[in-house]
Structure formats: C-alpha cells, structure tokens
Amino acid sequence: MRAMPWLQWPATRPVGSSPMGTGTTSWCTDMNLRHRLKRTLRDLYSLAFVYSGVARLMARRGGARLLILAGHGVDGAVGSKRMPADLKITPERLEEILRALGRYAEWVTVGEGVARLDSGQGCGLVALSMDDGYLDNRTQLLPLLEACDARCTVYLEARPLETRRVSWLHQWFWLERRLGASEAGRRCALELKGNSAVLNEVLAAGADAAARGLKRRLKYDLDAEPRDRAVQAVFEQAGGDEAALCEELYLGVEDARELRDSGRVELGGHTWSHEVLTTLESEAAREEIERGRSTLEELLGVECGESFAYPFGRRWDHSAEHAQAVEEAGYQSAVTTHAGLNRPAGDAFQLRRWMLTETLPVHLLVTELCGGFGLLRRLGLDLVE
Ligand SMILES: [Zn+2]
Structure with missing residues (x-):
C-alpha cells in the first residue's frame, strides 16, 4: 500500500535550513497547513476510536506492543520558572x-518492555x-508511581551526578x-568574538x-568548546552559581539510589554531558x-544500563554509528523522541516515544496504545509522525 503523500512530512529538511527550523516562508506555510490538517484528523479519529469503545475491545488484541512515554521534570509549583514549560508536567x-x-x-x-516484546x-x-x-x-514522581502502581525508566546524564556541573543548556535557560x-x-x-556570526544573524x-x-x-551551529566557554562566562558574570543550580535541578547519587531501590524505577544511560x-x-x-x-556503574552499581536515551533524540541528533556504539557499550535498547508504537x-x-506535555490529550495515547494509529499506518497513513 502506498503512503498518502499529501500527509507526509518531507523526507529530509530543505537544504540550508537548521534542524527544526528556518526554511523558506512557503515551505513553512505548507508545513503549517499540513500540520494543522493532520492534527485535526488525528484528534477526530482518536476521539471516535476511544469513545466508541473500539479501544477497549482492541486493548488486549493485535499482538505484542509497547507504548513508551517520555518526559523530563514533574513540577507543580505555581509560577515556577525552574524549568522551561516544555520540559515539565504537573503532578x-x-x-x-x-x-x-x-x-x-x-x-x-523500558528494559522490561523490550524483553517482553522480544x-x-x-x-x-x-x-x-x-x-x-x-x-x-524523586520528590514528585516517585510518590506518583507508588500511588498509581506504575513504573518508570529514568535516563541519567552522568556529569551532573558526578561533578555537580550542569550542561550549557541549563545555564542558557537561567x-x-x-x-x-x-x-x-x-x-x-561578545564572548564568542570571531565565532559569533551565527548568533548575530538571529539577533x-x-x-x-x-x-x-x-x-x-x-x-547545532557552534562547536561545543567555545560555546560552553562563552555561556559559562556570561552565566558567571550575571551572578550564576553552577553548583547551586545543579543542586536545585538534578538528582544526587543518594537520590538516584533511592529511586533505584524503590523497585519502581529502572536507571538508564543518557551520555556523560548531553551533547x-x-x-x-x-x-x-x-x-x-x-x-x-561507566560513570553510572561506578556511582550506582551495575544494575543501571539496560537502556539508553539519545540526547535530544531526533533523527538528526544521532546516527547508525551511534546506535552501534550504544550497543557495544553494553546497552540492550535505546530510545528516541519520535512518536510511535514499538513492535517486536x-x-x-x-525505540519510539510519545513526549508528554501538559496539554497532550490522553485519548491520543490510548489510541496509540490500543493499536488505533497502527491500523492507519498499515493503510499508509501516519497521523502521528
Ligand atoms: Zn536529555
């Protein structure tokens, strides 16, 4: 069955544009129209699938499948600006x-799910x-897992755990x-001096x-070393305290052990410094x-490391070569941030994951979980990607 081209994203991004980014106006307009049409169809189909009772009928039929959800922080404080809105969900x-x-x-x-699929x-x-x-x-998610009898895989960035240093990204958010x-x-x-053209263009x-x-x-467009140096310098000039920011944001070793020892949390890898x-x-x-x-194993023991998450997780953020390196490092699976359902x-x-947001409707997740979007994919129509 051929895919329906009018609802497919372009296979590659236009030449000359940044990832997720700055293509021509007509390309953007076309993308926006297709995006809106797709979202509307997806919502209508999904509502019908769930509220007609078909989802319930298909929940335990149709073969092995694993739905993986992905988030970052769980933060319910009113007006909290500790993390950007797209990195958190309320409890x-x-x-x-x-x-x-x-x-x-x-x-x-995730590790158990992949083993069960196999x-x-x-x-x-x-x-x-x-x-x-x-x-x-630890403070918000773990009690929820206990209350809902749920499980979770937490992918740990190793550097903050070991050195209490944060990535440039959190310095930038601050x-x-x-x-x-x-x-x-x-x-x-100003700090980047001769390397500043890509920022000046945006400014x-x-x-x-x-x-x-x-x-x-x-x-994407600057080398890591000069970028890190520049952001660090501006962060410190503005009064930023990296150790305090790390304490505010990240788990410590004891926190991670408590998660692991709860029996509800699997710890996985997420690289050393999230580049x-x-x-x-x-x-x-x-x-x-x-x-x-190796850092996670030294700090937390060999139990961590069934599964790995690619930093940022889009297909342009990693390659087949990295997948091979992940496997050779000893991991059994790796997750992306592309939505979809995982089959044997x-x-x-x-592996595909649905990114959680405050406004993501539950009926979309139920439709994916119960195979509703899979039915359409077999007809060549992917309303999710
Ligand atoms: Zn990450």
Missing part, C-alpha cells in the same frame, strides 16, 4: 495520564520514561530568565527571532556514550 496531569493508561495496559520499565509476551505494555535525571523525579533571550544572546556573541532579526532561534544556533552526538567527532561521541555508562519487529535501538 496532577501526570497522575491523570498514569491512571488512564493503567486501565488499558500493564506498566513496565519474547512475544508484550500485548498492552506501557512504559514511562524521564530524561536527564531531575531532582523532582540566562534567558535573568536577562531575556536577546541580552543573553548579545553577551554570548539582527529581532527579539521574537532571538527567543526562538538562539538556543537552536547554540545547540548532540552528531555534532561530535566519532571518537568523542563514543566516549560520551561509554563514559556516561522494530529496531530496539530506535
């Missing part, structure tokens, strides 16, 4: 999702995963809050463009993966 919303999906499926960790015993499995290793995973994106970008450009386009585009340019693997030379990327794993025949090192 109330997460509890609603956990309870709803628990009525259709069995909670497993053995063909995986009909109706759902796994929650949280990336980076934030402190609220600077955005403290100075605003434009001023933070202007100061970073010249105005405040809105700065808010949207600077992080992407820092992430985009495709921006690194091959050896450096391999070192990121291996050092992340799928690639265990390209």
